[in-house]
Amino acid sequence: MATQQKFSIAIVGGGVCGLTLAAGLQKHGLKAHVYESASKFSEIGAGLGIGANALNVLSEIGAYDEVMKYTVDTRKAKLPGFTFVFGDALHDPIYILDNEGEKGSAAILRSQFLDALVSFVDPAYTHFNKRCLYVTSNPETKEQTLHFKDGTTAEADIVLAANGVNSTLRDMMIADDAKATGPNAQPKGMAYSNCVSYRGLVTQERAQALGVDTSMWHRTMILMGKDKHVVVYPVNQGKMFNIAAFVGDYSKPIGSVELPPSQPLMEQVATDELVAAFPAPDFGPEVQALLRCMENPKKWYINVVWPHLPTFVKGRVALLGDAAHAMLPHLGAGAGQGIEDAYLLSELLAHPQTTAANVEDVLQVYSDIRRPRSQRIQDLSVQSGRISHGYGQYGSTKEGIQQAMQDVETWREDAYSRPVNVDVGQALGILKSKGAFA
Secondary structure, rough: EEEEOOOEEEEEOOOOHHHHHHHHHHHOOOOOOEOOOOOOOOOOEEEOOOOOEHHHHHHOOHHHHHHHOOOOOOOOOOOOEEEEEEEOOOOOOOOEEEOOOHHHHEEEEEEEEEEEOOOOOHHHHHHHHOOOOEEOOOOOOOEEEEEEEOOOOEEEEEEEEEEOOHHHHHHHHHHOOOOOOOOOOOOOOEEEEEEEEEEEEEHHHHHHHHHOOOOOHOOHHHHEEOOOOEEEEEEEEOEEEEEEEEEEEEOOOOOOOOOOOOOOEEEEOOHHHHOOOOOOOOOOOOHHHHHHHHOOOEEEEEEEEEOOOOOOOOOOOOEEEEHHHHOOOOOOOOHHHHHHHHHHHHHHHOOOOOOOOOHHHHHHHHHHHHHHHHHHHHHHHHHHHHHHHHOOOOOOOOHHHHHHHHHHHHHHHHHHHOOOHHHHHHHHHHHOOOOOOO
8 A cells, every 4th residue: 555645755866775775765656856977877986786685675565576586596685605715726715605595695787776766766757967065954954955966956855965975965954054065075984995996897708818717706705805805796687797806904993094086086097006906915816817807997985974974864854874884895795785774764754654744753753773783784794805815813814804804794694684674773763662653
């Protein structure tokens, strides 16, 4: 049964989280206008790994089968596990994380994930080339006005910002002055992570043509070295390999280094630079051969939301996904946390007892539920990266990493295996205890 539309909703950002939210709302019969800054729905980056928590959300909103069409094994949500090895000893596993039971995960191209979700969103409610700079609120009517870079505006009762780590709407959660100083103003609450990532896709056909043995790359492999590691996993039904090669500096805390203003956050680099960043002896010829297959790799300077935000909500404006808690990707949990955000918001806003009169209370409970969990996963992602780069508390030997990986397995289960309606149940209990719901 469709929910009656009691208020107008604007979603800023049409990426993974924004479209998941729009699809979740539409499942309940609620329409939301989606404002995307690009000229079409598109995602920055290549591959996307999602765990059972996110897959269960996709099942709840009816998008699971459509998404699974693009995965390695279209019959089930399984990658063959995660294998950790040293970069110079690929055939001597350090530790294997299985994908049994509720710990299953799937990999997909980000573009294909969006293609799957677009069919669940009403095209009449999508708007492109709309970069939202800031939002103002009418104190009497509570109406929110979105101000776009092209000089236009739009109105909504509720604004849900899913526009990534560069979101200037995050400023509202940090400072009283929510208005950006100009169209090129830098968002608040964002810091350089001291980590860069070289990213790209390699087709199996190209790798084999260049003499690379691809037999070992059909499971997720984490290739470890001092201060760096490489992640390889299959996408596009196994026809391609997603490669993300990370270089990190753990001698400095996050936020202590500022990138030069002229430094682009993403730049295309030569393949030789990538290969040189992962030299012997830490990375053997098999790894270097695979890296050489990457044509025109992209180098990303990874920014995160830091320090943790005190809230994800101000009045009738709420953040979700990377806008709220952009994290390092070392636990593979960032997208899943954003999808959890989207599901809780869609379920609460569609609840029969949510009204224009109590929606601010509802949004605040969303923040109270989601902020501690997502920020804990954000912290664990940092710790996971330290282990992958040889800085775990048990050292960088094989035995030390094996001991540390037992912690990682616990963290991953925490991130991936959360039942889909736990947050909803907690939120409803709080709303009832506060008198917002009967």
